[in-house]
Amino acid sequence: MVQIVISSKAGEGPAEWLLVELQGEVVSRQNTGLAGNLMGDLHYTKEGVPVLIVGHHILYGKQVKLEKPFETMETNQENPTSYTVSALIKKKLIFKTRPKPIITNVPKKV
């Protein structure tokens, strides 16, 4: 039977990451590619609702616990069947509402 060993780093436990899930696609307008670019801002309101601002959209979401947590692993060079856990993902932020445009031309009085 094949045995795959998964171990964590000695010392402290693995890091915990947060997954951000969007219903849509992130595009680069200037075609510069996505890598390395600033995507947007993630804020939290006082009530704990996560707010994501991408471009001129603002999205509201919520924090959800994953029923099946993920983990990221790295394979060891010497031993291909042993993996080291680099991060665990237990929670995700899901933004499934329609994004709202941020309108800049709102007159103060009708």
Add this chain to the structure above:
Amino acid sequence: MDEYDEMYGIEDDFEQQFADELEVMAEMDLMQCLISLWFLTAPKPKKRRQDVVKKLQFGVENCDDITPPSSPEVYDRPQVTTARHAQKRPPAIGDYITVTDSMGNRVYLNKKEDKEKRHRQVLEESQRLTELMNSGISPELLAEEQKDSGVDGDSGEDEGLSSRLWVDQFSPQHYTDLLSDDFTNRCLLKWLKLWDTVVFGRERKPRSTPADVRSNFTNAQNQNQSQRFKTKSQMTEEILEAELDQYKRPKFKVALLSGPPGLGKTTLAHIIAKHAGYNVVEINASDDRSAELFQKRIDTATQMKSVLGANEKPNCLIIDEIDGAPAAAINILLATLNRKDSREGEESGGNALKKRKKKQSVLLRPIICICNDLYVPALRPLRQQAFLLTFPQTLPSRLAQRLAEITRRHGMKADTGTLMALCEKTDNDIRACINTLQFLHSRGQKHLDQRSVNSISVGLKDQNKGLFSVWQEIFQLPRLKRKRIGGDSFGGFDEAGPKDGTQRLQHILHLVSSNGEHEKLTQGLYDNFLSMKLKDPGMLGVCAGLDWMCFSDLLNECVLHGQNYSLMRYFPFLPAAFHHLYAANSVPRINYPHSNYEAFTKTQHTKNALLAMLNDIPPAVQSRISISCLCLDILSLLLDLISPKLRPVNPQLYSTREKQQLYDLIDTMINYNLTYRQDRTPEGQYTYVLDNVEDVVHFPGLPPRRQLTYQVKQLIARETELERMRRVERAQQKRNSQKTETVKKDQEGKKTEVKKQTNRNHQQRLENIVKQTVVESRPELDFFGRAIVPKEKPAVTTTNGKGGGVVHIGKAVGNSDVWFRFNEGVSNAVRRNVYIRELL
């Protein structure tokens, strides 16, 4: 005799031979101890034996017996005295009666003078008991015996010397002397008995077939009354048999007796309370019944008991004339009734302890209240919590019987007919009758006949009769009294004579002025006078009545405007006139007056509707109409104007003329503030209703106005709404455009950072936007009301005014080239400014 000889072996014939003589001698002899030795009684062998013993110890005892005995045991006088009276020979002195036993031996008993009183008492007691048993009351109900004197009569007393009121003299001392209705008496007694468990610690005896007692009683009543009494008795039975509460008190803790004066309510309460073993504490109208004193008196009466003196009975509180007590006092009484145990209250909160200064203990003694008028407003809360007992009128026959006893006792002569007439005259008021008799007696009139009774005007009370009885008297001719049995021939005519013409007038005047509610009375007359049986072909009577009404109105106005209250003495003449005009022989059916109140509410309603309509009419039109002009001249015709013939099709399909017609119609409706409102009828259908204004001009008897169909009304309503909105918007836009001109003039003069209106320059506009977004402090709410998190401060825009506005906007906010493209899934509402003009 045999045992005598056997025991002692003595043969002695002396006693046998001379037994009778010895007895007579024994009676006459003074040395009673010697007598005892010689006494022989035939039916008592035991005594004989003892006597024999004495006889044997003759010598010893004789010496002892001569000296007065030191201890009472030796002195067997009671035996001797009783023995003395049963003798074999008729006694020589004094009265005697004979007693024969079953063996045939006859003995003679002495009758002593000083025993006569006891004998009379025993006789009366036995009489009373037989009466009780005959009237069906079980002796178990009567707990403690009172002194058993019947009607306390001073038979031998000289009348001139006695200064006691006959009412007091002949007041009932005992339960059986009461003249009031038996059912009421018994109910009150039963209610009072319910308190036995808590006051005396006595267990309630189980009811033994009250149904039989009830049925016996109802059979004795009138047929009409028995129906009523059956249900009433059932009700009271339920009340009386209800379960006791947690403190073993009955459900109704206070009893309320009500009825006209002089029926014997106070007497009844006193007698019943005494009978059930209570000590009576009375609070009546003569006492100060202010709040604090009243509270104190209630507390002393119900919580304290007299420890000195012979009265160790618990207190029963009787509150007399409670309809005159101030409302505060009645509230205190109610608070006393509803007191809960203070212990529970203290546990509930610490505040209760501080607030409660006195200990509030639960009411543990019965309270009986007496009133004349049950429907006084102050008594309303008490009525719901009290055991109500209404006193029916005393039966004239019983009252006459009692009066006959009284007159007989005082040596006056009066026959039953006279007494019945007296009863009727005073309306079966016991007190008034007795007072009248006493008055006549003291004036020296020993012989009463009907004429004197009828002509007497003293001894009658002022009575305040209720409204319904007054109305009855006004609308009904007084019945001629029946001829009495044994009445003289004058009696019949005399009774008819006074009751017409002036006498009736006086009677009605007196009646009406004693009842002070003139307004209500007049309204009742107005409502009911047309339903009386009139013989009035020319309607002159009705006109006369209405004239009197006008007169009364004018009088009222004068009185109120000028405070000229001396004119109020003319008020009673209206009912007197009505009596002369409309009284009939049959019993009238009187309805309580509603018409005044209904007319008043209708007027208010109409006025409000008109005012509401008038308020929203545009000023151009409002300046030309006032409310009276609107109501009288315009409104009914207006409602006809706004019902033209229109085709119920889409208004787009109208011809020009029809469009013009519709436009005019809507113009009118808006100008006069009329709209059709959709309303749901009770059947569930929808109708369009012209607000409330239709009621104003709706007159009964006229043919109904031609109504438009539902579709047309719907169309008109819709068009009216649209037109209204258009007009409002036009007015606003006019207002707005005027404002923009003035604001621009200001701008050129000063430098202001925050500008209300957008500038012409595109670049400056963008800069403004940026500045505005920076300085905003208040979080804006989005469509759902959530606060938008303050956005990151956007980077300073470039001065590059060229390029699309979109690029500028993109750069102004979120200066990134990473964009998010949403995939359509569920979509919520997208906010966009929508103007009315796009929809219209």
